[in-house]
Amino acid sequence: MIGKMLGNRYEILEQLGGGGMAIVYKGRDTILNRLVTIKLLRPDYTSDEDFVRRFRREAQAVASLSHPNIVSIYDVGREKDMDYLVMEYVDGEDLRSIIKREGPLEPPKAVRIARQICDALDHAHENNIVHRDVKPHNILITRSGRAKLTDFGIAREASAATMTTSDTIVGSVHYLSPEQARGEVPGFRSDIYSLGVVLYEMLAGGLPFTGDTPISIALKHVQSFPDPISKRNPAIPESLESAAMKALNKEPDKRYQSAREMSLRLEESLLDDDTGITRVIAVDSEDMKALKSSGGQATGQTFSRRLKPTGWAVIIALIVLAAAVGVYGFYIFVNVPEVGVPSVVNKPLEQAESILKENRLKSTVKEQYSSDVPEGYVISQDPGPDGPRVKINRVIALVVSKGSDLRTVPNLVTLDVVNARIKLTEASLQMEEPPAEEYSSEVAKGLIMSQQPAALQKAPRDTSVKVVVSKGPEPANRNVPDLRGKTLDQARTELTGLGLQLDQDIIYQTSTQFLSGRIVSQYPGAGENVIDGTAVKVYVSNGPGPSYRDADVEVEIPDDGRKHVVRISVVDARGANDVYIKEHSPGERVVETVRYWGRATINVYVDNKLAKGQELD
Amino acid sequence: MKWSQGTEVGHIRKRNEDSICVIPDMAFFAVADGMGGHLAGEVASRMAIESVAAELHTARNSGLEKRLLKGVRAANSKVYEASQKDSSCRGMGTTLTAAVIKGRDMTLAHVGDSRAYIIRGEKIFSITEDHSLVQEMLKQGGITREQAREHPHRNVLTRALGTDPSVEVDIIKTSLEVGDYVLICSDGLTGLVEDCQIMDLVKSAPNPEQAVRDLIKEALRQGGNDNISVIVVEIDE
Numbered sequence: 001m002i003g004k005m006l007g008n009r010y011e012i013l014e015q016l017g018g019g020g021m022a023i024v025y026k027g028r029d030t031i032l033n034r035l036v037t038i039k040l041l042r043p044d045y046t047s048d049e050d051f052v053r054r055f056r057r058e059a060q061a062v063a064s065l066s067h068p069n070i071v072s073i074y075d076v077g078r079e080k081d082m083d084y085l086v087m088e089y090v091d092g093e094d095l096r097s098i099i100k101r102e103g104p105l106e107p108p109k110a111v112r113i114a115r116q117i118c119d120a121l122d123h124a125h126e127n128n129i130v131h132r133d134v135k136p137h138n139i140l141i142t143r144s145g146r147a148k149l150t151d152f153g154i155a156r157e158a159s160a161a162t163m164t165t166s167d168t169i170v171g172s173v174h175y176l177s178p179e180q181a182r183g184e185v186p187g188f189r190s191d192i193y194s195l196g197v198v199l200y201e202m203l204a205g206g207l208p209f210t211g212d213t214p215i216s217i218a219l220k221h222v223q224s225f226p227d228p229i230s231k232r233n234p235a236i237p238e239s240l241e242s243a244a245m246k247a248l249n250k251e252p253d254k255r256y257q258s259a260r261e262m263s264l265r266l267e268e269s270l271l272d273d274d275t276g277i278t279r280v281i282a283v284d285s286e287d288m289k290a291l292k293s294s295g296g297q298a299t300g301q302t303f304s305r306r307l308k309p310t311g312w313a314v315i316i317a318l319i320v321l322a323a324a325v326g327v328y329g330f331y332i333f334v335n336v337p338e339v340g341v342p343s344v345v346n347k348p349l350e351q352a353e354s355i356l357k358e359n360r361l362k363s364t365v366k367e368q369y370s371s372d373v374p375e376g377y378v379i380s381q382d383p384g385p386d387g388p389r390v391k392i393n394r395v396i397a398l399v400v401s402k403g404s405d406l407r408t409v410p411n412l413v414t415l416d417v418v419n420a421r422i423k424l425t426e427a428s429l430q431m432e433e434p435p436a437e438e439y440s441s442e443v444a445k446g447l448i449m450s451q452q453p454a455a456l457q458k459a460p461r462d463t464s465v466k467v468v469v470s471k472g473p474e475p476a477n478r479n480v481p482d483l484r485g486k487t488l489d490q491a492r493t494e495l496t497g498l499g500l501q502l503d504q505d506i507i508y509q510t511s512t513q514f515l516s517g518r519i520v521s522q523y524p525g526a527g528e529n530v531i532d533g534t535a536v537k538v539y540v541s542n543g544p545g546p547s548y549r550d551a552d553v554e555v556e557i558p559d560d561g562r563k564h565v566v567r568i569s570v571v572d573a574r575g576a577n578d579v580y581i582k583e584h585s586p587g588e589r590v591v592e593t594v595r596y597w598g599r600a601t602i603n604v605y606v607d608n609k610l611a612k613g614q615e616l617d
Numbered sequence: 618m619k620w621s622q623g624t625e626v627g628h629i630r631k632r633n634e635d636s637i638c639v640i641p642d643m644a645f646f647a648v649a650d651g652m653g654g655h656l657a658g659e660v661a662s663r664m665a666i667e668s669v670a671a672e673l674h675t676a677r678n679s680g681l682e683k684r685l686l687k688g689v690r691a692a693n694s695k696v697y698e699a700s701q702k703d704s705s706c707r708g709m710g711t712t713l714t715a716a717v718i719k720g721r722d723m724t725l726a727h728v729g730d731s732r733a734y735i736i737r738g739e740k741i742f743s744i745t746e747d748h749s750l751v752q753e754m755l756k757q758g759g760i761t762r763e764q765a766r767e768h769p770h771r772n773v774l775t776r777a778l779g780t781d782p783s784v785e786v787d788i789i790k791t792s793l794e795v796g797d798y799v800l801i802c803s804d805g806l807t808g809l810v811e812d813c814q815i816m817d818l819v820k821s822a823p824n825p826e827q828a829v830r831d832l833i834k835e836a837l838r839q840g841g842n843d844n845i846s847v848i849v850v851e852i853d854e
Contacts (some may be wrong), residue, residue: 181749182760183768215750215775219759416746418791422737446790504690505783 001025001040006084009039009079026089029074035089036074042083052083059085062152069120071150087150092143095136095198104205104233107240111266113139114199116147118263119196124152125188125259132186134194135175136201173214173221174207178250181218189252192262196247196255199266202564203244204232222250243269337392343385344378349400352378360392367402369460375403404460411455412448412467414495421447424465432464437471445472475532482526483519483538485575491519495536503535511541513598515573518545546573546598551616553580553594555604559587566590566605572600618644620850621825625833627805627841634658635803635846636711638666643673643825644718646848648731650803652777653700653709661711662780668692669715669726681717682788685726689713689778689786696779710780714745714801717721718850723799725789728778731846732807736798741816744789746778759760771808780846797852798825804831805845809836825849 001023004012007029017026018036025037041055043218057074063073075086095113099105105113112378117139124131131152133137138151173181173299177193180186200208208226211217226248229241243265249255339359344352349365356363373379379399383390407427412420417435422582425433435448443449452466478498483491493501511520523537524530580592594602596616603613626633634651636659647669651662672688699707712729725733730747746752750773751765752789765771778784793799798819806815810832818835822828828849836845 181754182764183770184764215757216755219757222754222759240655416791418735418742418789422735422740423743425742426738426740504694572770 004530005030006038006079006082006086007075010075010084010086012035012038020288022085023032027086029086035087035091037071037087039085039087041084042158043081049358055083058152061127065124065127065129067120067123068146069116069148070123070152073150089149090140090142090148090150092141095141095147095522097204099136099201099205105202106269107235107237109205110199110202111240111270112145113141113147113202115263115266116197117149117198118197118259118266118304120147120149121188121191121259122263124149125191130186130188131191131194132180133172133175134191134198135172136198137172139198161498173217174209176218176221177252178222179252181221188259189255189257190444192247192255193249193260195259195262196244199244200226200229200248203236203240205227206232206347208248211389236431237269240266240269270546282393295396297316330567338389339392340385340389341381341385341387341394341396344381344396344398345384346373347378349376349378349398352381352398356396361390362393362395363398364395365398365400368399369403369405369462370401371404371406371458371460373401375401377401406458407461407463409451409455409457409463412465413455414443414447416446417448417467420467428461429459429464430464432466436466436468438468439472439474440470441473443470445470477529478532478534480522480528480530480534483522483536484526485514485573487517488519488538488540490537491538499532500530501533501535503537505537507537507539508542508545509539512544512546513573514541515597516541516543518573548595548597549616551594551596551602551614553590553592553602553604555590555592555606555611557584557586557588557590557606561586565608567605567608568594569603569605570594570596570600572605573598618850618852619803619825620646620848622646622846622848623829623833624844624846625805625841627654627844628837629776629840629842630844632656633661633844635798635805635844636662636666637846637848639668639848640673643670644720645670645673645714645715646799646801646850647715648801648803648846649711649713649778650729650731650733650805650846650849651709651711652774652843653706657700657706657709658711660699660706661709662713663694664699665692665711665778666715668695669713673717681719681724682790682840685717685724686786686788688728689715689728691783693778693784694782697782698785700779708780710774712774714779716799716801718793718852720795721852723789723791723793723824725787725791727787727789728776728784729774730772731801731803731809733789734798734800734802734812735793736797736800736816736819737794739816739820741812743812744791745787748787749774753799772804774801777799793852793854795854798828799848799850799852801848803844805841805843806832806836806847809839809841819849825851828850 001012002014006012009029010028011028013028018024018028022041023041025038027036027042029036059073059076066072071090072088072578073085076087077084094236096602121131129152131149132463133151138149140148140150142148170485174196177186177190180190197208209217209220211220229244230236247255247262256265302334308391339361341361342359344355352443353363368379370379377400379401382397407429410423410427412423415423421431438449447470448467449470450468478500481494481498496503511521513521518541519538521539536546555566563583563585565581565583567578569576569578574597579594596602600616601613602616604611620639622637622639624633624635624637636649636651638647647663647666649665651658653661669688669692669740672691673684695709696709702710712731713755714725714727714733715732716723716725727733727745728748730749732743733745735742735744749771751760751768753775754760755762755765760768776785800815800819814835815832818831819828822831829847832847834843
């Protein structure tokens with residue numbers, strides 16, 4: 001592609017990178033004689049007409065944006081089968097590399113970058129464009145320190161075609177808003193969340209959520225609360241921390257309602273530093289941790305309560321008040337009172353609710369069938385009376401009995417799992433998933449060996465029945481044979497005979513010791529004890545193998561008037577082979593040139609008796 | 618046993634990337650939903666089904682479960698290798714739900730988000746688990762069933778055949794009862810038509826042929842935004 005001209009105007013100079021859907025080049029606009037960035041849509045996507053249509057439409061929309069903090073789009077075009085995008089060339093690096101190199105950024109620097117992106121988003125949002133993929137990779141920092149947002153949501157979701165997780169937007173799941181993770185249409189406030197993640201990362205030097213799989217990370221955005229930034233980077237001013245955390249609220253309504261609001265708040269947060277506010281927030285932050293540890297939803301509310309501008313006015317007023325009435329009185333005022341949780345188990349729901357209300361607690365109700373607790377009575381509560389005291393207005397989760405709709409547990413033993421699930425569903429019961437598994441020599445593999453509760457017992461509707469499924473007889477131990485030097489066919493036959501398997505995934509490697517097609521090494525190794533059916537992985541030589549050499553073998557035939565059979569056997573990299581068998585007259589002197597590969601043992605037999613042998617290295 | 622099969626490109630897509638296969642003398646039934654640009658999706662789904670069928674044909678002596686597993690693994694290697702060799706097939710892959718019914722016993726191999734159901738009495742039971750992003754999120758409680766149905770990434774698979782050098786395969790063995798219907802289908806049906814509606818259509822059709830026609834017609838009526846493939850097997854005396 002280098003040196004190619006696009007649209008008779010843009011010359012491709014060098015490749016800068018290759019994203020999922022496009023390859024990025026540095027180029028030159030030969031008419032205006034300036035550097036440009038060219039994004040070339042990958043051919044896979046070019047064949048998807050619907051995708052190309054959206055790509056062009058959205059590119060045109062983004063091209064209408066004009067802002068110093070947004071990378072401008074100059075042109076959209078098509079050359080033969082290639083769709084491309086021409087953008088402003090930014091001389092600098094992306095924020096990802098900066099964070100990677102520098103770790104946590106100084107708060108003023110982080111805020112400066114975040115505020116510029118706020119300005120960019122504000123402009124885009126005013127033009128009804130949602131970025132949908134704000135992440136450090138898409139934030140470029142010029143040499144003069146200006147932040148520029150790029151890669152607006154140009155046809156980000158490929159098409160309705162089936163695909164795997166590896167080739168979708170799941171790549172940027174670290175910055176995904178909870179509503180995007182749930183599959184809702186992203187709005188302006190989704191961008192604010194993503195920018196919140198970026199800000200968190202800049203300040204903490206690490207992401208709020210990490211995980212093994214994209215799914216686990218996406219779920220954390222939906223369900224988990226991040227560590228306070230100050231836990232990762234204690235140098236962070238409290239006011240800035242809370243300003244950043246507001247952008248990360250799970251509920252869009254409780255985040256900043258515009259990028260402009262976020263920008264202003266971030267600016268204020270730096271000014272707030274070094275004032276008496278620090279202590280007020282400290283109290284509040286304790287409150288937040290308490291709520292977090294109990295897993296309540298209330299955490300989000302805490303953020304918003306702290307951060308609404310009116311809330312701030314109140315807090316500032318309180319400080320003035322505190323100065324007047326003294327620190328002690330102030331603490332009483334801002335500390336939320338705590339109460340002990342009363343026990344309401346085995347009480348009628350109405351009574352339970354009024355007891356909680358008297359104690360200034362709230363409640364939620366979930367219903368469940370129960371054989372012990374009569375209908376309408378509380379089965380359990382969380383948190384219970386034995387736990388620590390809680391803040392007032394804490395929500396206590398109550399489970400209330402729907403009475404005992406008793407079902408007869410069907411007999412599941414010797415059914416397969418699918419049929420057992422069907423039987424249980426028909427009885428309005430369920431199976432505890434996943435079912436346990438055990439070895440059994442009596443019950444065939446895949447069939448249920450035992451169940452709890454037992455068949456014909458009564459159990460409340462929706463009870464989960466525990467089952468144990470047979471894994472078949474316990475596999476016996478086998479000794480792995482030595483496969484080195486053997487062919488795949490030989491190895492397969494030998495392994496099958498022993499109740500083992502050859503791993504399908506065969507790796508070829510060069511070897512000077514073994515001939516092409518021979519096994520070089522294996523895992524598990526020879527002599528290892530493994531269970532029945534284990535697959536043995538082998539590495540096979542694809543040459544060049546040992547070089548061959550020739551040896552002259554001399555045999556004197558006894559001069560005893562009788563004929564003798566001479567046999568020459570070679571054991572080398574090819575295995576054991578008889579290379580010469582012939583009858584000779586008495587007194588004859590036989591000279592035979594024998595070829596061997598690698599290290600070899602050559603044995604000469606006369607009438608099947610070893611006449612001489614030699615090892616050759 | 619009576620059966621019928623049908624596949625339809627739908628209203629939106631230009632090509633049918635699903636492949637479907639019934640081999641009566643082996644009672645082999647399979648649906649595969651291919652993915653990848655150009656013709657790659659069709660290539661992948663066709664290749665997968667054919668190599669499983671070929672494996673079942675050749676190795677008739679060993680156990681069914683083993684053969685099926687071996688066939689699916691061979692199919693995986695074949696699709697994967699083809700995708701590595703041919704640049705127009707890069708990244709191709711496919712789902713595969715393949716069943717062999719022997720007497721009253723069904724053995725099923727499953728990868729991806731095509732599905733197999735048993736309709737027994739007045740109830741329908743899904744016996745496969747989707748290897749999809751939304752199913753995983755649903756299982757872990759991140760989203761509700763309703764959100765899963767509307768999720769823009771509901772077509773994203775966590776497991777597919779041919780996209781990696783090796784693949785984990787679900788093998789499901791179960792016994793069937795007289796009067797059961799077995800339904801194997803691609804997500805072009807289940808993405809649009811609710812389970813209970815699928816059951817009603819199958820139960821009210823006089824025979825599998827009509828059931829397949831009715832199911833496809835209903836998916837088309839509800840938008841037909843993807844390829845639709847259906848196999849209906851009726852287990853009789």
